[in-house]
Amino acid sequence: MVAPIRPRRSVLYMPGANQRALEKARALPADALIFDLEDAVAPEAKEGARAIVAAALAAGGYTPREVILRVNTLDTAWGHADLAAAASLPLDAVLLPKIENADRVRSSLALLDASGAPPDLPVWCMIETPKGVLAAADIAAASPRIGALVMGTSDLVTDLHALPTRNRLPLMTALGYVLLAARAHGLTALDGVHLSLADEDGFVAVCRQGRELGFDGKTLIHPKQIDAANTAFAPGGEEVDRARRIAAAYAEAERGGKGVILVDGRLVEALHAAEARRTLALADAIEERQAS
Numbered sequence: 395m396v397a398p399i400r401p402r403r404s405v406l407y408m409p410g411a412n413q414r415a416l417e418k419a420r421a422l423p424a425d426a427l428i429f430d431l432e433d434a435v436a437p438e439a440k441e442g443a444r445a446i447v448a449a450a451l452a453a454g455g456y457t458p459r460e461v462i463l464r465v466n467t468l469d470t471a472w473g474h475a476d477l478a479a480a481a482s483l484p485l486d487a488v489l490l491p492k493i494e495n496a497d498r499v500r501s502s503l504a505l506l507d508a509s510g511a512p513p514d515l516p517v518w519c520m521i522e523t524p525k526g527v528l529a530a531a532d533i534a535a536a537s538p539r540i541g542a543l544v545m546g547t548s549d550l551v552t553d554l555h556a557l558p559t560r561n562r563l564p565l566m567t568a569l570g571y572v573l574l575a576a577r578a579h580g581l582t583a584l585d586g587v588h589l590s591l592a593d594e595d596g597f598v599a600v601c602r603q604g605r606e607l608g609f610d611g612k613t614l615i616h617p618k619q620i621d622a623a624n625t626a627f628a629p630g631g632e633e634v635d636r637a638r639r640i641a642a643a644y645a646e647a648e649r650g651g652k653g654v655i656l657v658d659g660r661l662v663e664a665l666h667a668a669e670a671r672r673t674l675a676l677a678d679a680i681e682e683r684q685a686s
Contacts, residue, residue: 399675400460401425401683402542402582402611403627404620407464409434410443416450419459424620425611425683426460431476432467432491440472444479451483458686462518464489468502477502481509487516487541492549494525496536503537514539518582522546523553527568530575543576544613545569547586558589560596562603573608585609591616601626629677637677640670 406424408415410431419427429450435443447463463485465476480488490502499519506515516539521530527550534543547565551557556564569585576583585604588597597619604612605626612623629637640657644667647655655662 404623411439420455460486462487478509481511493519499536516541518542522549534575534579542582545586585612637670637673
């Protein structure tokens, strides 16, 4: 049975040490929230951030948003304790940063399991280094519990010694390779963050680019970016109308024993009908999310 589509258009990082921000997140229209114990938290605040996140999750109120915890890496002083804490928290997933090989995924899952995590607790993997990009296919295949590959474009630009261009041409190879790995294994693919909050036009442009490439959504650093991401990664009205025409026409053709038809002057086969049905399912899921 195919799992229902979950909209992940906007996935907002929230600093785990900021209690007020975590409280405000309950009213934000983001599809998912990443409570961050890693980059957004200073070393001296990491122990306290873990407790703040636990208290916020215990208080609840985040539904229907997915809540994901980004932990510190296992080779830091906090990584093991973060995973142990994650095992007992009401989370939709755990985000593992700086994943560069499948072994790190499996060792992280083993630690979660040893700490009593639910056996079906998903992990998301951040791909943010050249080694991670080159190993993306192996990482995606490391476990059936992997739910998403998340681009860490800021770190990647630095490691590549690339320039942060507006068209992101230096990142195209990495974006495409990680997207291929995600799609080959049926995983969600999330685009990286846009660091310039003042560049609203640039943000809209990279959201459009990410959608055109095939990403499911974008990771965000500020609530002001949510609306643009939600718009960019949702099927538009014309797209939904065309999907309805394709799905209906192909269903009628199948009843008549036809496998290929023309819709609006374009050839439509089974793969196009399947993508149309996926578009309609996503549109329905977004509408349901907005109504809840």
